[in-house]
Amino acid sequence: MPAQTSGLHHVTAIGGAPQRNIDFYITGLGLRLVKRTVNFDSPGTYHLYYGDEAGSPGSLMTFFPWPGVHQGRIGAGQSTTTAFSVPAGSLGWWKQHFADLGVDSATTSLSSDEERLSLRDPDGLQLDLVSSSITDPRAPWDSESVPAEFAVRGQHSSVLTVNDPVGTARTLTEDLGLHLVSETEDRLRFAAGPGGAGHLVDVIADPSADPGLSAGGTVHHIAFRVPDRDTQSLWREQLVDRGYSVTEILDRDYFTSIYFREPGGVLFEIATDTPGFDIDEPLLELGRSLQLPPWLQPNREQIEASLVPIELPSENNPGTRGMRG
Ligand code: ZN
Numbered sequence: 001m002p003a004q005t006s007g008l009h010h011v012t013a014i015g016g017a018p019q020r021n022i023d024f025y026i027t028g029l030g031l032r033l034v035k036r037t038v039n040f041d042s043p044g045t046y047h048l049y050y051g052d053e054a055g056s057p058g059s060l061m062t063f064f065p066w067p068g069v070h071q072g073r074i075g076a077g078q079s080t081t082t083a084f085s086v087p088a089g090s091l092g093w094w095k096q097h098f099a100d101l102g103v104d105s106a107t108t109s110l111s112s113d114e115e116r117l118s119l120r121d122p123d124g125l126q127l128d129l130v131s132s133s134i135t136d137p138r139a140p141w142d143s144e145s146v147p148a149e150f151a152v153r154g155q156h157s158s159v160l161t162v163n164d165p166v167g168t169a170r171t172l173t174e175d176l177g178l179h180l181v182s183e184t185e186d187r188l189r190f191a192a193g194p195g196g197a198g199h200l201v202d203v204i205a206d207p208s209a210d211p212g213l214s215a216g217g218t219v220h221h222i223a224f225r226v227p228d229r230d231t232q233s234l235w236r237e238q239l240v241d242r243g244y245s246v247t248e249i250l251d252r253d254y255f256t257s258i259y260f261r262e263p264g265g266v267l268f269e270i271a272t273d274t275p276g277f278d279i280d281e282p283l284l285e286l287g288r289s290l291q292l293p294p295w296l297q298p299n300r301e302q303i304e305a306s307l308v309p310i311e312l313p314s315e316n317n318p319g320t321r322g323m324r325g
Helices: 018-028 091-100 165-175 229-241 294-306
Strands: 008-015 034-038 040-049 061-066 078-086 104-111 114-120 126-132 154-162 180-181 185-189 198-206 218-226 256-261 268-270
Touching: 008 018, 008 078, 008 154, 018 034, 018 040, 034 154, 040 294, 061 294, 078 218, 091 114, 091 126, 126 154, 154 165, 154 180, 154 218, 165 180, 165 185, 165 198, 218 229, 229 256, 229 268
Parallel strands: 008 061, 078 126, 154 198, 218 268
Antiparallel strands: 008 218, 034 040, 040 061, 078 154, 104 114, 114 126, 180 185, 185 198, 256 268
């Protein structure tokens, strides 16, 4: 049976100062830090995971925040916009919320049933908040900064920009099992599984776009969901058979991963839904302290000394959110 992803798993981007990243994604976007760990391939750098209460697949946005990182360039061969799903009628609240934080945002509309608020994070990463006429049933993280009635429900879609969309479209449909749901002059929309928020990939064809440069303020890769490692292993064989250069299965502690590049140049990952983020700390305490994989535990002292200190807003943990209405 051909591989068929059930939707988006996470997006990973490169940021700058870790504290600024934390402040923006917790206080600005209202997400929860669900894991504070390090880049397993470069343990002197944090890997910060944000999402809903449990860090459910489809809610996750992750960062490698490198203090003093060079500014990258958003361009062809990248995921150029990361869109989050918010409730219908909430964009006015969000615009004011970001204005209060000194962040400019602008409303745009791509179709009659979708409104977007576009903004950039402190490192220049392009983000959209999308409110759709179709209700997103996912439970939000309820925080002091962003009350549940307005809060992000999870990812909405990733927007890929490529010079030539043909190969990208083929990978999405023939190798990952998405289907084309709409087509406008410059944009193809693909959906996984049931479609709707958390299952969408938009492909923008821009033959003249300069190639993106991977550094601060750019997306490093996007990840699609697979239920478990056995299925992942089958998909890996299938992708190799079809000519992709695919990594071995890598253990990311909270999921396992394979990576390959699609023909348009975007780095794709396939990540498992299991085991999840409460494997090494309780759900109530997610993000509170630095977690390391077993093979890095012996170097904990040295790793902690090489990381810049960060402070987590108290609203990140339910037990410390205080009494609010
Ligand atoms: Zn990833």
